[in-house]
Amino acid sequence: MGASSSIVQKGTSEQREVESLAASTGAMPMLQNSFSKLVNPQTNAxxxxxxxxxxxxxxxxxxxxxxxxxDCFPGLLDHLGxxxxxxxxxxxxxxxxxIxxxxxxxxxxxxxxxxMALNALLRVFATTFTKAGLPLKLEFESSDDDCKISGSFLATDVLMLLWMCWTMLWDSSTSRCTKGKENLRLPDVNHLILSAVVSCTEVDSGFNLWDCxxxxxxxELPVGKFLTWDLTTVPSLTDCFxxxxxxxxxxxxxxxxxSELSSSSLGKIPPREVCNIHLLTHGRAWAISLSLKGTISAEILKPHLPSDSDETLENLLYRSSFHGRGLNRFWSNIEGYHGPLLFLVSAAAGDVHEDRKDKNFxxxxxxPTGRAYEPYPKPVGIAFGGxxxxxxxxIHEDFARVTIRHHAVDKLTNLVPFSHLRW
Known part of the structure; x- marks a missing residue:
């Protein structure tokens, strides 16, 4: 049955207006095919x-x-549709x-x-919470798309919202795959939740936020402040929906x-082991991708979502555990690459009393904010290593230059204008 047999061709001006808006999204052919597949021919609905x-x-x-x-999270997902x-x-x-x-x-x-897109996402979240019988302190003034929202979130509410969005993203990837089976794997998003807590609340200075x-x-996170945090920190969150x-x-x-889910090369590793093996875990990769738009966002997240391809790390330039440790090994792998670069480093402080040469991780x-005299002023800028x-x-103070030393005797080999760098 074609789309024309289920959709009235000569509709009212209201219908033509709605069709025009739908066509502007580029999704009209898909919508026509979907409606024709799902419609009851007898009722035309x-x-x-x-x-x-x-x-x-x-x-x-x-x-x-x-x-x-x-325990309530899987049940929450049951009410999303x-x-x-x-x-x-x-x-x-x-x-x-x-129409x-x-x-x-x-x-x-x-x-x-x-x-408005965020408003729509929060409506879905709140309605799903209500259908699941869970408490949520969110109130919408009206049914308008841009109505005012009042109330607050708990940290656990933010966790559920982020996981619901990740699940929609994960499902969108698994539904495109044809091989193997893989269960839903939720990322560690504690760092995102703590970011929201710090941005939206005043935490007691004596409270160790990172050890709880x-x-x-x-x-409680006031919804107004949460909306600001969301739009500035994770602007791509609504794209999941x-x-x-x-x-x-x-x-x-x-x-x-x-309906069969995929089995990617990264997915074969249990999720808690992934945290220990790879610096770019599901949660970290997703957090980075949520702050970006376009192909870079998709590339960062690609190895962490199910795929039919086994080459999930094909764009990896350097990994110390695989290519060997040391700056020479590092430079030999990345030199000549001119595209965007994500550089992840993990370090741990040793004995504070140990006399090491390289203390500057x-x-x-x-x-200094005051006018205090400094007999031995420290360099002003941002630095890594050495x-x-x-x-x-x-990286120099004015962000106009980046000095790079990678010789054994700290010979200055590169002085790169910051404006020419690609990260």
Whole structure:
């Protein structure tokens, strides 16, 4: 059955306007095919249950990199599909009509300001929480897309929101794969949650924020401050939802939705072991990708999502455990590369009383705020490695130059204008 037999060709001006908006997203062919596949020919509408099934998730025993998974989280995911349909798709007596199907899609994935997209995501989250019977201190003033939101989040609420978004992203990748089976693997997002807590609340100075469990954080994050944190720190978070909706509707066109999950080379390692083997864990990679847009974001996250390709680390330039330790080995692998570069370093301080030469793992210094006299002023800038005055990488105060020393006797070999660097 073609799309033309299920969709009225000569509609009202209202229908033509909605179709025009949907066409501007570039998704009209997919929407026509999806509607034609799901529609009941007798009523010319999509049955409610069929549309809910399109967005249904079913992950009963997910794994996690570090944190324990709350017992309520798998149950929360069970209500996601119904929440999306109830919020965005107006259902008539016969089901969801063509025009309401398009309207629902535009509310989820249409062109809109970032604040409205975040509003939509939080509506899905709050509605899913309510359907799961979980408490949440969020209130929406009206049903408008840009209405004011009041209330607050707990740290555990932020955890659930981030994991729900990751699950939608993970599912969008697994549904495109054809080989093997792999369970949902949740990232360690404690660092993101702590970032939100620090940005949105005033924590007692005597409280060790970095040495506590998320479940022990009983502070409330005002929703206004949380929205600001989200839009500035993780602006790509809403993309998880829009991508999920697009992929699920695209998959509904196929007669058999690909339900088998993939087995990537990284996924073969248990999630807690991944934390210990790779510096770029699921959680760290996702946090970086959420702050970026475009192909760079996708490249960083690529090795951490299911894929049919076994070459998940094909863009890795250097790893000390594989290529060998030392600056010579490092430079021989990255020299000549002119693309964006992500540099991850892990270090641990040794005995503070040990007389080592290279004490300057990561160094940063500014001019003192007062006018105190400094007989031996320290260099002002940011540096990595070496010792003060003989840093391996030194970014000068004005960010106009970067001095790089990589010879055994600290011979100055490169003086690179900062504006020409690609990170």
């Amino acid at each position: 999509i049955p409610l249950q069929s549309l809910q099934q399109v967005f249904c998730l079913n992950y009963k025993k997910p794994d996690c990199e570090a944190s324990n998974i709350p 119904a929440s999306i349909v109830d919020l965005f798709f107006i259902t008539g007596r016969e089901g969801v009509s063509w 309401e199907f398009l309207r629902g899609y535009l509310k989820c994935c249409g062109r809109m300001p970032a604040s 469990g998320i479940s022990a954080l009983e502070v 829009t991508h999920f909706v697009n992929v699920r509707l695209q998959n509904s066109v196929s007669s058999e939705v690909k 990561v160094y940063g210094h500014l001019h 010792t003060i005055g003989n840093e391996r990488i030194y």
